[in-house]
Amino acid sequence: xxxRERKKRQTRQAxxxxxxxxxxxxxxxxxxxxxxxxxxxxxTRTFFTYFRHKADVIRTNSVExxxxxxxxxxxxxxxxxxxxxxxxxxxxMLAESWEMGLxxxxxxxxxxxxxxxxxxTIDRSNARLERLAAALVGACGIDRMTAYAMxxxxxxxxxxxxxxxxxxxxxxxxxLAETSRACRRALTGF
Amino acid sequence: xxxRERKKRQTRQAxxxxxxxxxxxxxxxxxxxxxxxxxxxxxTRTFFTYFRHKADVIRTNSVExxxxxxxxxxxxxxxxxxxxxxxxxxxxMLAESWEMGLxxxxxxxxxxxxxxxxxxTIDRSNARLERLAAALVGACGIDRMTAYAMxxxxxxxxxxxxxxxxxxxxxxxxxLAETSRACRRALTGF
DNA sequence: CTGTAAATATGCACTGGATGCAATATGATC
DNA sequence: GATCATATTGCATCCAGTGCATATTTACAG
Numbered sequence: 001x002x003x004r005e006r007k008k009r010q011t012r013q014a015x016x017x018x019x020x021x022x023x024x025x026x027x028x029x030x031x032x033x034x035x036x037x038x039x040x041x042x043x044t045r046t047f048f049t050y051f052r053h054k055a056d057v058i059r060t061n062s063v064e065x066x067x068x069x070x071x072x073x074x075x076x077x078x079x080x081x082x083x084x085x086x087x088x089x090x091x092x093m094l095a096e097s098w099e100m101g102l103x104x105x106x107x108x109x110x111x112x113x114x115x116x117x118x119x120x121t122i123d124r125s126n127a128r129l130e131r132l133a134a135a136l137v138g139a140c141g142i143d144r145m146t147a148y149a150m151x152x153x154x155x156x157x158x159x160x161x162x163x164x165x166x167x168x169x170x171x172x173x174x175x176l177a178e179t180s181r182a183c184r185r186a187l188t189g190f
Numbered sequence: 191x192x193x194r195e196r197k198k199r200q201t202r203q204a205x206x207x208x209x210x211x212x213x214x215x216x217x218x219x220x221x222x223x224x225x226x227x228x229x230x231x232x233x234t235r236t237f238f239t240y241f242r243h244k245a246d247v248i249r250t251n252s253v254e255x256x257x258x259x260x261x262x263x264x265x266x267x268x269x270x271x272x273x274x275x276x277x278x279x280x281x282x283m284l285a286e287s288w289e290m291g292l293x294x295x296x297x298x299x300x301x302x303x304x305x306x307x308x309x310x311t312i313d314r315s316n317a318r319l320e321r322l323a324a325a326l327v328g329a330c331g332i333d334r335m336t337a338y339a340m341x342x343x344x345x346x347x348x349x350x351x352x353x354x355x356x357x358x359x360x361x362x363x364x365x366l367a368e369t370s371r372a373c374r375r376a377l378t379g380f
Numbered sequence: 381c382t383g384t385a386a387a388t389a390t391g392c393a394c395t396g397g398a399t400g401c402a403a404t405a406t407g408a409t410c
Numbered sequence: 411g412a413t414c415a416t417a418t419t420g421c422a423t424c425c426a427g428t429g430c431a432t433a434t435t436t437a438c439a440g
Contacts, residue, residue, distance in 0.1 A: 004387075004436055011389095032425065043390050048427065083380045129350060144358075148350035149372035150380050156346020157376075160319060160338035168334075178335055186343035189379025190273045190336065194407055194416075201417095222396065233419050238398065 012050050014040040019057040066128040069093040073135040082140040082150065083187035090154055090183045094176055150187060157186035202240050204230040209247040256318040259283040263325040272330040273377035280344055280373045284366055319345065340377060347376035
């Protein structure tokens with residue numbers, strides 16, 4: 001790997017680390033991009049060459065987690081039902097999510113559809129939805145609509161459960177178990 | 191109703207009308223709050239006394255639609271299963287949503303959990319999730335966690351389906367039917 | 381080692397959303 | 411009509427995000 005590439009990764013990581021630390025310390029809203037950039041030792045302008053939005057510095061993590069989910073889907077066991085396969089994939093993602101200490105990283109800010117202008121393309125933040133759904137279509141041969149509905153339902157169930165679980169002060173382990181269960185129920189019926 | 195109250199409603203409605211028209215004409219992003227306020231004949235600052243955020247001028251509609259959903263839940267038929275009840279409630283909301291011409295109004299920007307800072311309260315935009323879940327708990331006596339998971343799954347399924355349906359250029363009627371179906375499947379199993 | 385081209389980083393100006401505050405206007409009340 | 415509460419407004423300010431021009435750094439050829 002070239003020096004250039006190494007430096008880029010280094011800067012990117014420094015920004016993510018600084019952001020994570022500052023968000024933990026002072027909360028997301030209270031942290032400015034200026035602070036993150038300063039803590040990472042680069043200019044504010046440079047932050048935006050690495051991340052489109054302030055929130056992207058978080059989502060990038062989830063992108064990597066979605067990789068795990070996609071991988072799990074692609075490793076489908078012969079004959080495995082789509083619902084069960086997706087549930088397993090979510091378990092992978094959730095586990096990794098918590099390992100990284102980003103409690104709601106996977107679920108937070110999950111959707112951001114363009115509300116008006118039908119011609120608007122789906123927001124980047126929907127990339128995870130799209131990737132998982134596409135993998136599911138490829139692995140199981142189900143139709144797109146169903147795949148999107150399944151992934152949407154799973155994310156929604158996880159999100160809703162995480163919200164209530166955290167608000168009730170559960171531990172991370174409990175929350176993890178609850179979200180996993182909710183995800184399965186969303187896919188196989190309540 | 192007092193003159194004061196009437197004027198307030200009038201101004202509020204004028205802002206919502208202006209926003210809806212401008213959003214339709216030029217898209218959400220391209221429309222500035224300045225334009226909305228000007229079109230409604232008030233100052234920019236006044237816009238923010240009526241709506242917290244630019245997006246609220248839309249969400250207000252969806253709040254009213256959630257009213258319909260809550261009402262449907264509260265009118266539970268004796269012995270009706272929670273999943274079926276919630277599915278019916280979503281049908282009400284979706285139908286009203288499309289009637290109002292806000293294609294993705296119900297689903298767009300559905301979740302916005304506070305990602306970090308565990309002590310942060312759930313974002314207002316989750317109000318609809320909370321209201322529906324609370325109604326479901328009250329009407330059926332199921333536990334909170336399950337209720338949140340169900341509502342989350344339903345919203346997620348609708349959201350995911352709407353995204354793909356719109357991106358494929360379906361008509362509103364088709365999208366409505368697809369989302370309704372997806373919602374049911376999320377609640378009763380894929 | 382040096383000069384050059386490409387990629388990166390930075391500063392600066394500017395737009396747009398959002399908030400706080402103080403001043404002003406308007407409806408309610410007596 | 412005087413007075414009080416409430417709305418409205420302008421203004422200053424903060425922060426996210428973008429465009430553009432400039433400077434700095436890396437890659438690479440000679």
